Amino acid sequence: MNFLVLFNWASPEPELLLELTTIIKAFLNHPDRSNLSIFIDYDQFPGQEADLYVSGVMMNLMIEGNEQLEDALNISLVSSQNFEEWFNSILKINYKILGNNVNKSQLNEWSDIIPIVTLEQVTDLEKYEFLSTINEQQKNFKLQLTQQCFNAQRFVESAELGKQLLSDYPDLVEKGYSIPVAHSLILSLNWYEVAANLPPGINYFLTSGWLNSLYQRKPVTQDNQPLPWYTYPAIEFLEDKVKPDFKVFEFGAGNSTLWWSQRVSEVISIENDANWFEEIKAKMPKNVQIFLREDEQEYAEMISSFPSDYFDVIIVDGANRNRCLEISLNHIKERGLIIFDNTDDYNYDSSVQKLANEGYKRLDFWGIISSYTYKNCTSLFFRKFDILESQGVPSQKQSILGKGCFQVMNPKPSPTQDN
Known part of the structure; x- marks a missing residue:
């Protein structure tokens, strides 16, 4: 299970170190630690300094003789300043933990929708067991994440998340959710590359606006x-x-x-x-x-x-x-x-x-x-x-849905061309 952890990096250093230590130690002592990963968000904070804080905490725990350090805990530092790396991390996240004094401005449209849990829910084994199951909270979150990927035209990611949802929650198939997944799969193809390998203007899926309508989910032209x-x-x-x-x-x-x-x-x-x-x-x-x-x-x-x-x-x-x-x-x-x-x-x-x-x-x-x-x-x-x-002949047809193949490939010469 993967957790995004956010801190208020502007907190006084002693408070920040105490928070980092408490959270990292809780995960290190967790009986299921081999299946846990922490993604620490250092957005709006220098990456080198964040790395020093985390390294310092780990060093202190080692000096204290924390035997759990023998088993590695997967800790990653992530920031939306490197958006692609951060985005790929977000796709793996299940829950987020908010440190003290974290304010709303530290959350963006992606991290905002991740379900919040407390450290106590992670360390309490009975509550943790519920978090680790396929549950409605995770279902709703992944549905929302899939939709946001679609809206952001991240169709590959939307399709992959959608397929996983259909696997984890079979009831979604009965509710017709497989249709938007199919649409994401279609749109995940590089249609502009397809068009580039065809004579310009004859890819009807583009010129009619059909692909645009699939994305917009309403009847529109290109x-x-x-x-x-x-x-x-x-x-x-x-x-x-x-x-x-x-x-x-x-x-x-x-x-x-x-x-x-x-x-x-x-x-x-x-x-x-x-x-x-x-x-x-x-x-x-x-x-x-x-x-x-x-x-x-x-x-x-x-x-x-x-x-x-x-x-x-x-x-x-x-x-x-x-x-x-x-x-x-x-x-x-x-x-x-x-x-x-x-x-x-x-x-x-x-x-x-x-x-x-x-x-x-x-x-x-x-x-x-x-x-x-x-x-x-x-x-x-x-x-x-x-x-x-x-009214008129087909070769002179003008349509909001684009031109026909022969209108593009073999257009009628203009009068000036005839002369």
């Missing part, structure tokens, strides 16, 4: 522009069909709301999750009206407060979807478009069939989505075939 959580093929198709005067109603608010707001005149969005509503409402521009309806029936009926045949686009991508679709049919224009996400879920088969019975044609867009490794199906429903009219 340069952090918002995206709907539809399949990528559906987004690429819709880009050319959206018109500035469109009025849009959306069941389920989020980054998709922002994406639509940048392209149409009016967006009405309804959300049923109060916490998510509070998080996103301040981000919405003036052409968005966003409403909270936590009751699922009220949520579905919200669209009824708008006139018939009012919306050019209705998106069904939130709660109570089958009921939302049923009520929406009176509010879509004759030439309007209904977007129904996740139609690969059999729970929505009744809505797909209802739209077919109402004379709607369907286009299914299967493909990968932002932030995840799997594919979904986003379906578009329409009665008039205007939506299928092509």
Whole structure:
């Protein structure tokens, strides 16, 4: 077991030496000392002086004839001034012990999350036995440490910690924790090195923003522009069909709301999750009206407060979807478009069939989505075939998700090049 020990190095020398002696001696006399390691943090203190203090304590104990010195105690001096060495030490730590008068400023975002124990908990064998077991406190700490590694883009370390967590705590597999571990494994690959070995601009995982979305855990492009959580093929198709005067109603608010707001005149969005509503409402521009309806029936009926045949686009991508679709049919224009996400879920088969019975044609867009490794199906429903009219040729397509392979490798010459 590994302990990070912090002292107030500004303490008077006699007090500091007494503290060092007490802690080191306690570990030396511990019956499980061969399985213990101490990492002494000397941050904001000269390393040579810290080493002299520790060496002096060990020398004094030797002079006193402390027989336990015959068995080595693993003591390391660490400081965030040498961050990589310090960081690699932190990954091994289980608990921290705080000396007298240690203040909050001595802790950083990494050392702050390490569980605190007292020296008495280490020396009391019954309490020590609990510390040495796989316990909930260690589980929560390692989960937090893994997340901080991920946030800091230390994906290799995040993946290794995650794999160890899954081994130590099998219940995490049932809770779906293996998915973020898989994401860390994907991101731990040097994708920029991969891209460097490909023709510039054709690594779709980078240019589409998929890797960035995996890291950010939300649908965004490579340069952090918002995206709907539809399949990528559906987004690429819709880009050319959206018109500035469109009025849009959306069941389920989020980054998709922002994406639509940048392209149409009016967006009405309804959300049923109060916490998510509070998080996103301040981000919405003036052409968005966003409403909270936590009751699922009220949520579905919200669209009824708008006139018939009012919306050019209705998106069904939130709660109570089958009921939302049923009520929406009176509010879509004759030439309007209904977007129904996740139609690969059999729970929505009744809505797909209802739209077919109402004379709607369907286009299914299967493909990968932002932030995840799997594919979904986003379906578009329409009665008039205007939506299928092509604008321009594929070689001139401009997409927020990047260029196609031949657009990059064999671009059309500009008029000046022709001359």
